Amino acid sequence: MYKIPVIPGDGIGPEIINEGRKVIEAVAEVEGFDVEWIPYDIGADRYLKSGQLISEDELKELGQYKAIYLGSLGDPRVEPGILELGILLKLRFYFDQYVNLRPIKLLEGVWTPIKDKGPEEIDFVVVRENTEDFYIGIGDRFKGRNSKVQLELLRELYQVRFDLDIETSSEEIAYQIGVISKEGAERVIDYAFSLAARKGMERVTGVDKANVLSQMYGLWRDVFLDVAARYPSIETEFNFVDATTMWFVKNPEWYRVVVAPNLFGDIITDLGAMIQGGLGLAPGGNINPDGTSMFEPIHGSAPKYAGKNVVNPIATIWAGAMLIEQLGEVRAAERIITGIKDVLKEGKVRTYDLGGNSKTSEVGDEIVRKILGGVN
Ligand code: IPM
Numbered sequence: 547m548y549k550i551p552v553i554p555g556d557g558i559g560p561e562i563i564n565e566g567r568k569v570i571e572a573v574a575e576v577e578g579f580d581v582e583w584i585p586y587d588i589g590a591d592r593y594l595k596s597g598q599l600i601s602e603d604e605l606k607e608l609g610q611y612k613a614i615y616l617g618s619l620g621d622p623r624v625e626p627g628i629l630e631l632g633i634l635l636k637l638r639f640y641f642d643q644y645v646n647l648r649p650i651k652l653l654e655g656v657w658t659p660i661k662d663k664g665p666e667e668i669d670f671v672v673v674r675e676n677t678e679d680f681y682i683g684i685g686d687r688f689k690g691r692n693s694k695v696q697l698e699l700l701r702e703l704y705q706v707r708f709d710l711d712i713e714t715s716s717e718e719i720a721y722q723i724g725v726i727s728k729e730g731a732e733r734v735i736d737y738a739f740s741l742a743a744r745k746g747m748e749r750v751t752g753v754d755k756a757n758v759l760s761q762m763y764g765l766w767r768d769v770f771l772d773v774a775a776r777y778p779s780i781e782t783e784f785n786f787v788d789a790t791t792m793w794f795v796k797n798p799e800w801y802r803v804v805v806a807p808n809l810f811g812d813i814i815t816d817l818g819a820m821i822q823g824g825l826g827l828a829p830g831g832n833i834n835p836d837g838t839s840m841f842e843p844i845h846g847s848a849p850k851y852a853g854k855n856v857v858n859p860i861a862t863i864w865a866g867a868m869l870i871e872q873l874g875e876v877r878a879a880e881r882i883i884t885g886i887k888d889v890l891k892e893g894k895v896r897t898y899d900l901g902g903n904s905k906t907s908e909v910g911d912e913i914v915r916k917i918l919g920g921v922n
Protein backbone atom coordinates (compact mmCIF):
# COMPACT_ATOMS: atom_id res chain seq x y z
CA MET A 547 0.00 0.00 0.00
CA TYR A 548 1.42 3.33 -1.07
CA LYS A 549 0.02 6.67 0.02
CA ILE A 550 0.84 9.26 -2.59
CA PRO A 551 0.12 12.97 -2.16
CA VAL A 552 -1.04 14.58 -5.35
CA ILE A 553 -1.04 18.26 -6.29
CA PRO A 554 -2.96 18.63 -9.56
CA GLY A 555 -2.24 22.38 -9.61
CA ASP A 556 -3.33 24.87 -12.26
CA GLY A 557 -4.46 24.98 -15.87
CA ILE A 558 -4.22 21.58 -17.50
CA GLY A 559 -2.76 20.11 -14.28
CA PRO A 560 -5.92 18.33 -13.10
CA GLU A 561 -6.55 16.72 -16.53
CA ILE A 562 -3.08 15.34 -16.99
CA ILE A 563 -2.75 14.19 -13.40
CA ASN A 564 -6.02 12.23 -13.78
CA GLU A 565 -4.50 10.24 -16.61
CA GLY A 566 -1.35 9.65 -14.60
CA ARG A 567 -3.38 8.35 -11.67
CA LYS A 568 -5.40 6.09 -13.92
CA VAL A 569 -2.26 4.51 -15.32
CA ILE A 570 -0.61 4.02 -11.92
CA GLU A 571 -3.82 2.40 -10.68
CA ALA A 572 -3.72 0.01 -13.64
CA VAL A 573 -0.15 -1.14 -12.96
CA ALA A 574 -0.92 -1.37 -9.26
CA GLU A 575 -3.69 -3.81 -10.10
CA VAL A 576 -1.40 -5.86 -12.33
CA GLU A 577 1.48 -5.89 -9.86
CA GLY A 578 -0.73 -6.40 -6.83
CA PHE A 579 -0.16 -3.27 -4.77
CA ASP A 580 -2.59 -0.61 -3.60
CA VAL A 581 -2.40 3.14 -4.00
CA GLU A 582 -4.16 5.73 -1.92
CA TRP A 583 -4.11 9.28 -3.28
CA ILE A 584 -3.95 12.19 -0.90
CA PRO A 585 -5.11 15.28 -2.80
CA TYR A 586 -3.81 18.78 -2.03
CA ASP A 587 -5.60 21.83 -3.32
CA ILE A 588 -2.43 23.88 -3.73
CA GLY A 589 -2.24 26.35 -6.61
CA ALA A 590 -3.48 29.59 -8.15
CA ASP A 591 -7.19 29.26 -7.27
CA ARG A 592 -6.56 28.88 -3.59
CA TYR A 593 -3.89 31.58 -3.65
CA LEU A 594 -6.31 34.03 -5.27
CA LYS A 595 -9.03 33.21 -2.76
CA SER A 596 -7.01 33.11 0.44
CA GLY A 597 -3.50 34.38 -0.24
CA GLN A 598 -2.13 31.00 0.85
CA LEU A 599 0.62 29.48 -1.30
CA ILE A 600 1.73 26.47 0.76
CA SER A 601 1.60 26.29 4.51
CA GLU A 602 4.15 25.02 6.97
CA ASP A 603 1.61 22.39 8.07
CA GLU A 604 1.21 21.17 4.53
CA LEU A 605 4.95 20.95 4.07
CA LYS A 606 5.28 18.96 7.30
CA GLU A 607 2.51 16.62 6.23
CA LEU A 608 3.97 16.13 2.74
CA GLY A 609 7.28 15.32 4.39
CA GLN A 610 5.83 12.04 5.68
CA TYR A 611 5.76 10.61 2.16
CA LYS A 612 8.43 9.36 -0.22
CA ALA A 613 7.01 10.87 -3.39
CA ILE A 614 4.62 13.63 -4.43
CA TYR A 615 2.82 13.63 -7.78
CA LEU A 616 2.57 17.14 -9.24
CA GLY A 617 0.58 18.31 -12.27
CA SER A 618 1.52 21.85 -13.24
CA LEU A 619 1.57 25.34 -11.75
CA GLY A 620 1.06 28.77 -13.29
CA ASP A 621 -1.90 31.05 -13.95
CA PRO A 622 -2.20 34.23 -16.02
CA ARG A 623 -4.12 35.94 -13.18
CA VAL A 624 -1.06 35.70 -10.93
CA GLU A 625 2.05 37.77 -11.52
CA PRO A 626 4.91 35.62 -12.87
CA GLY A 627 7.24 34.28 -10.22
CA ILE A 628 4.81 34.08 -7.31
CA LEU A 629 3.55 30.53 -7.78
CA GLU A 630 6.91 29.40 -9.15
CA LEU A 631 8.85 30.65 -6.15
CA GLY A 632 6.15 30.18 -3.53
CA ILE A 633 5.11 26.66 -4.46
CA LEU A 634 7.31 24.84 -6.98
CA LEU A 635 10.72 26.08 -5.87
CA LYS A 636 9.55 26.08 -2.26
CA LEU A 637 8.81 22.36 -2.50
CA ARG A 638 12.09 21.58 -4.29
CA PHE A 639 14.11 23.53 -1.71
CA TYR A 640 12.16 22.59 1.39
CA PHE A 641 12.55 18.88 0.65
CA ASP A 642 16.13 19.41 -0.54
CA GLN A 643 15.36 17.66 -3.82
CA TYR A 644 18.84 18.17 -5.11
CA VAL A 645 18.55 16.07 -8.24
CA ASN A 646 16.31 17.02 -11.12
CA LEU A 647 16.33 13.93 -13.31
CA ARG A 648 15.22 14.51 -16.89
CA PRO A 649 15.42 11.67 -19.40
CA ILE A 650 15.82 12.79 -23.02
CA LYS A 651 14.60 9.79 -24.92
CA LEU A 652 12.96 9.75 -28.33
CA LEU A 653 10.42 6.94 -28.48
CA GLU A 654 9.60 5.06 -31.63
CA GLY A 655 6.86 6.62 -33.74
CA VAL A 656 7.57 10.13 -32.49
CA TRP A 657 8.78 12.85 -34.84
CA THR A 658 11.93 14.77 -33.97
CA PRO A 659 12.90 18.03 -35.63
CA ILE A 660 16.45 16.70 -36.00
CA LYS A 661 16.93 15.28 -39.44
CA ASP A 662 18.30 11.76 -39.72
CA LYS A 663 18.21 11.05 -35.99
CA GLY A 664 15.95 8.47 -34.41
CA PRO A 665 15.38 6.60 -31.14
CA GLU A 666 18.83 5.01 -31.45
CA GLU A 667 20.49 8.40 -31.48
CA ILE A 668 18.40 10.31 -28.95
CA ASP A 669 18.64 8.47 -25.66
CA PHE A 670 20.36 10.08 -22.71
CA VAL A 671 19.61 11.61 -19.36
CA VAL A 672 20.19 15.03 -17.87
CA VAL A 673 20.89 15.26 -14.16
CA ARG A 674 20.18 18.87 -13.27
CA GLU A 675 21.32 20.28 -9.93
CA ASN A 676 18.14 21.52 -8.28
CA THR A 677 18.87 23.58 -5.16
CA GLU A 678 21.76 26.01 -5.84
CA ASP A 679 23.40 28.12 -8.54
CA PHE A 680 21.45 31.16 -9.75
CA TYR A 681 18.23 29.73 -8.35
CA ILE A 682 19.41 31.01 -4.97
CA GLY A 683 18.54 34.37 -6.51
CA ILE A 684 19.93 36.51 -3.70
CA GLY A 685 20.11 40.07 -4.89
CA ASP A 686 18.24 43.31 -5.32
CA ARG A 687 17.54 46.33 -7.47
CA PHE A 688 19.03 49.67 -6.53
CA LYS A 689 17.90 53.11 -7.64
CA GLY A 690 19.42 56.56 -7.59
CA ARG A 691 21.74 57.10 -4.66
CA ASN A 692 21.56 53.45 -3.60
CA SER A 693 22.61 52.44 -7.06
CA LYS A 694 25.65 54.70 -6.78
CA VAL A 695 26.58 53.21 -3.40
CA GLN A 696 26.35 49.68 -4.72
CA LEU A 697 28.46 50.52 -7.73
CA GLU A 698 31.12 52.10 -5.51
CA LEU A 699 31.25 48.85 -3.58
CA LEU A 700 31.65 46.88 -6.78
CA ARG A 701 34.21 49.21 -8.31
CA GLU A 702 37.24 47.63 -6.75
CA LEU A 703 36.21 44.09 -7.57
CA TYR A 704 35.59 45.12 -11.14
CA GLN A 705 38.95 46.80 -11.37
CA VAL A 706 40.79 43.74 -10.13
CA ARG A 707 39.00 41.56 -12.66
CA PHE A 708 39.16 43.72 -15.78
CA ASP A 709 41.66 46.44 -14.95
CA LEU A 710 38.96 48.93 -15.97
CA ASP A 711 36.85 51.49 -14.19
CA ILE A 712 33.20 50.76 -13.65
CA GLU A 713 30.61 53.41 -14.58
CA THR A 714 29.30 54.65 -11.22
CA SER A 715 26.46 56.89 -12.26
CA SER A 716 23.76 54.52 -13.33
CA GLU A 717 20.16 55.45 -12.52
CA GLU A 718 19.27 51.92 -11.53
CA ILE A 719 21.16 48.66 -11.21
CA ALA A 720 20.29 45.09 -10.28
CA TYR A 721 22.25 42.03 -9.41
CA GLN A 722 21.56 38.51 -8.24
CA ILE A 723 24.21 36.04 -7.32
CA GLY A 724 24.57 32.32 -7.75
CA VAL A 725 26.13 29.95 -5.26
CA ILE A 726 27.75 26.58 -5.79
CA SER A 727 28.83 24.70 -2.69
CA LYS A 728 31.27 21.84 -2.63
CA GLU A 729 28.74 19.60 -0.89
CA GLY A 730 25.93 20.67 -3.18
CA ALA A 731 27.95 19.96 -6.30
CA GLU A 732 29.32 16.72 -4.92
CA ARG A 733 26.03 15.06 -4.12
CA VAL A 734 24.48 15.73 -7.51
CA ILE A 735 27.59 14.86 -9.49
CA ASP A 736 27.92 11.65 -7.50
CA TYR A 737 24.29 10.87 -8.27
CA ALA A 738 25.08 11.30 -11.98
CA PHE A 739 28.08 8.97 -11.82
CA SER A 740 26.33 6.33 -9.78
CA LEU A 741 23.39 6.44 -12.19
CA ALA A 742 25.80 5.93 -15.09
CA ALA A 743 27.45 3.04 -13.26
CA ARG A 744 24.12 1.43 -12.37
CA LYS A 745 22.73 1.69 -15.89
CA GLY A 746 25.95 0.75 -17.66
CA MET A 747 26.34 4.11 -19.38
CA GLU A 748 29.93 4.76 -20.34
CA ARG A 749 30.23 8.53 -20.22
CA VAL A 750 29.35 11.45 -17.94
CA THR A 751 29.48 14.97 -19.38
CA GLY A 752 29.78 17.92 -17.03
CA VAL A 753 28.19 21.15 -18.25
CA ASP A 754 29.28 24.62 -17.13
CA LYS A 755 30.57 27.99 -18.25
CA ALA A 756 33.92 27.83 -16.51
CA ASN A 757 35.52 29.98 -19.19
CA VAL A 758 33.60 33.04 -17.93
CA LEU A 759 32.08 32.24 -14.54
CA SER A 760 35.35 30.78 -13.43
CA GLN A 761 34.80 30.96 -9.68
CA MET A 762 31.50 29.11 -9.41
CA TYR A 763 32.11 26.67 -12.21
CA GLY A 764 35.78 26.29 -11.37
CA LEU A 765 34.62 24.80 -8.08
CA TRP A 766 32.04 22.72 -9.97
CA ARG A 767 34.84 21.32 -12.18
CA ASP A 768 37.14 20.55 -9.26
CA VAL A 769 34.38 18.60 -7.57
CA PHE A 770 33.51 16.82 -10.82
CA LEU A 771 37.11 15.63 -11.18
CA ASP A 772 37.20 14.43 -7.55
CA VAL A 773 34.02 12.45 -7.98
CA ALA A 774 35.10 11.10 -11.38
CA ALA A 775 38.21 9.64 -9.76
CA ARG A 776 35.92 7.33 -7.77
CA TYR A 777 34.49 5.92 -11.02
CA PRO A 778 37.60 5.07 -13.05
CA SER A 779 35.74 3.02 -15.67
CA ILE A 780 33.45 5.89 -16.69
CA GLU A 781 34.64 8.34 -19.35
CA THR A 782 34.35 12.03 -18.55
CA GLU A 783 34.39 15.35 -20.32
CA PHE A 784 33.43 18.98 -19.82
CA ASN A 785 31.18 20.91 -22.17
CA PHE A 786 30.54 24.62 -22.07
CA VAL A 787 26.81 25.15 -21.98
CA ASP A 788 26.62 27.07 -25.24
CA ALA A 789 28.44 24.28 -27.03
CA THR A 790 26.14 21.77 -25.33
CA THR A 791 23.12 23.27 -27.07
CA MET A 792 24.91 22.89 -30.36
CA TRP A 793 25.94 19.29 -29.75
CA PHE A 794 22.49 18.25 -28.49
CA VAL A 795 21.26 19.09 -31.98
CA LYS A 796 24.23 17.99 -34.03
CA ASN A 797 25.34 14.80 -32.24
CA PRO A 798 22.78 13.77 -29.61
CA GLU A 799 24.00 10.16 -29.88
CA TRP A 800 27.21 11.17 -28.11
CA TYR A 801 25.51 11.76 -24.78
CA ARG A 802 24.80 9.29 -21.98
CA VAL A 803 24.58 11.12 -18.64
CA VAL A 804 24.84 14.89 -18.62
CA VAL A 805 25.21 16.68 -15.29
CA ALA A 806 24.51 20.41 -15.18
CA PRO A 807 24.17 23.24 -12.69
CA ASN A 808 20.63 24.41 -12.05
CA LEU A 809 20.13 27.24 -14.55
CA PHE A 810 21.98 25.65 -17.46
CA GLY A 811 20.16 22.40 -16.67
CA ASP A 812 16.85 24.23 -16.91
CA ILE A 813 17.72 25.65 -20.31
CA ILE A 814 19.20 22.57 -21.94
CA THR A 815 16.31 20.36 -20.85
CA ASP A 816 13.79 22.46 -22.77
CA LEU A 817 15.99 21.88 -25.79
CA GLY A 818 16.15 18.21 -24.82
CA ALA A 819 12.36 18.08 -24.65
CA MET A 820 12.12 19.40 -28.20
CA ILE A 821 14.47 16.82 -29.65
CA GLN A 822 12.56 14.03 -27.92
CA GLY A 823 9.33 15.12 -29.60
CA GLY A 824 8.10 18.06 -27.57
CA LEU A 825 7.17 19.17 -24.09
CA GLY A 826 4.20 16.80 -24.11
CA LEU A 827 6.65 13.92 -23.82
CA ALA A 828 9.17 15.21 -21.29
CA PRO A 829 8.98 14.04 -17.67
CA GLY A 830 11.06 15.06 -14.69
CA GLY A 831 11.78 13.92 -11.18
CA ASN A 832 12.86 16.18 -8.31
CA ILE A 833 14.69 13.69 -6.19
CA ASN A 834 15.98 13.55 -2.66
CA PRO A 835 17.16 9.94 -2.45
CA ASP A 836 16.77 9.98 1.35
CA GLY A 837 13.69 12.12 1.66
CA THR A 838 10.60 13.31 -0.16
CA SER A 839 10.83 13.42 -3.95
CA MET A 840 8.41 14.99 -6.42
CA PHE A 841 7.54 14.00 -9.97
CA GLU A 842 6.07 16.24 -12.65
CA PRO A 843 5.96 16.88 -16.38
CA ILE A 844 8.51 19.55 -17.23
CA HIS A 845 5.95 21.61 -19.15
CA GLY A 846 3.79 24.32 -17.62
CA SER A 847 0.07 24.68 -17.02
CA ALA A 848 -0.88 25.68 -20.61
CA PRO A 849 -3.84 27.84 -19.48
CA LYS A 850 -5.26 28.26 -22.95
CA TYR A 851 -5.87 24.50 -23.23
CA ALA A 852 -7.23 24.07 -19.70
CA GLY A 853 -10.44 22.10 -19.44
CA LYS A 854 -10.42 21.13 -23.13
CA ASN A 855 -9.21 17.55 -22.69
CA VAL A 856 -6.78 17.93 -25.61
CA VAL A 857 -3.24 18.12 -24.24
CA ASN A 858 -0.80 15.26 -24.22
CA PRO A 859 -0.74 13.50 -20.83
CA ILE A 860 2.29 11.32 -21.66
CA ALA A 861 4.89 13.51 -19.90
CA THR A 862 2.82 13.21 -16.71
CA ILE A 863 2.23 9.48 -17.15
CA TRP A 864 5.95 8.99 -17.70
CA ALA A 865 6.67 11.07 -14.57
CA GLY A 866 4.29 8.66 -12.80
CA ALA A 867 6.50 5.77 -13.95
CA MET A 868 9.53 7.54 -12.48
CA LEU A 869 7.58 8.05 -9.26
CA ILE A 870 6.73 4.42 -8.72
CA GLU A 871 10.26 3.41 -9.69
CA GLN A 872 11.44 5.70 -6.89
CA LEU A 873 9.06 3.83 -4.55
CA GLY A 874 10.81 0.62 -5.59
CA GLU A 875 8.18 -0.69 -8.01
CA VAL A 876 10.61 -1.14 -10.86
CA ARG A 877 8.52 -3.68 -12.80
CA ALA A 878 5.43 -1.52 -12.57
CA ALA A 879 7.44 1.42 -13.88
CA GLU A 880 8.64 -0.68 -16.81
CA ARG A 881 5.06 -1.65 -17.59
CA ILE A 882 4.09 2.00 -17.84
CA ILE A 883 6.99 2.81 -20.14
CA THR A 884 6.14 -0.19 -22.31
CA GLY A 885 2.51 0.95 -22.45
CA ILE A 886 3.57 4.44 -23.52
CA LYS A 887 5.91 2.99 -26.14
CA ASP A 888 3.25 0.66 -27.53
CA VAL A 889 0.70 3.43 -27.90
CA LEU A 890 3.17 5.82 -29.55
CA LYS A 891 4.49 3.16 -31.90
CA GLU A 892 1.02 2.13 -32.97
CA GLY A 893 0.21 5.79 -33.57
CA LYS A 894 -3.57 5.43 -33.59
CA VAL A 895 -4.26 7.33 -30.40
CA ARG A 896 -2.34 10.57 -30.20
CA THR A 897 -2.99 14.15 -29.22
CA TYR A 898 -2.76 17.20 -31.50
CA ASP A 899 0.88 17.95 -30.65
CA LEU A 900 1.80 14.62 -32.24
CA GLY A 901 -0.37 15.22 -35.27
CA GLY A 902 -3.45 13.36 -34.01
CA ASN A 903 -6.81 14.43 -32.66
CA SER A 904 -7.31 12.12 -29.72
CA LYS A 905 -8.39 13.46 -26.36
CA THR A 906 -6.20 13.58 -23.26
CA SER A 907 -8.34 10.94 -21.60
CA GLU A 908 -8.24 8.66 -24.66
CA VAL A 909 -4.45 8.53 -24.45
CA GLY A 910 -4.63 7.53 -20.79
CA ASP A 911 -7.31 4.93 -21.53
CA GLU A 912 -5.27 3.44 -24.36
CA ILE A 913 -2.13 3.16 -22.22
CA VAL A 914 -4.23 1.45 -19.52
CA ARG A 915 -5.61 -0.95 -22.14
CA LYS A 916 -2.09 -1.86 -23.28
CA ILE A 917 -0.98 -2.39 -19.68
CA LEU A 918 -3.94 -4.61 -18.82
CA GLY A 919 -3.79 -6.39 -22.20
CA GLY A 920 -0.09 -7.04 -21.83
CA VAL A 921 -0.65 -9.24 -18.79
CA ASN A 922 -0.48 -12.95 -19.29
C1 IPM B 1 11.22 23.85 -14.84
C2 IPM B 1 10.59 25.22 -14.84
C3 IPM B 1 10.86 25.89 -13.49
C4 IPM B 1 12.35 26.03 -13.34
C5 IPM B 1 10.16 27.24 -13.30
C6 IPM B 1 8.69 27.16 -13.56
C7 IPM B 1 10.44 27.83 -11.95
O1 IPM B 1 11.05 25.98 -15.90
O2 IPM B 1 10.83 23.01 -14.02
O3 IPM B 1 12.10 23.60 -15.68
O4 IPM B 1 12.93 27.03 -13.79
O5 IPM B 1 12.95 25.13 -12.77
Ligand code: MN
Pocket residue numbers: 812813816
Ligand atom coordinates in the same frame (compact mmCIF):
# COMPACT_ATOMS: atom_id res chain seq x y z
MN1 MN C 1 12.33 24.89 -17.24
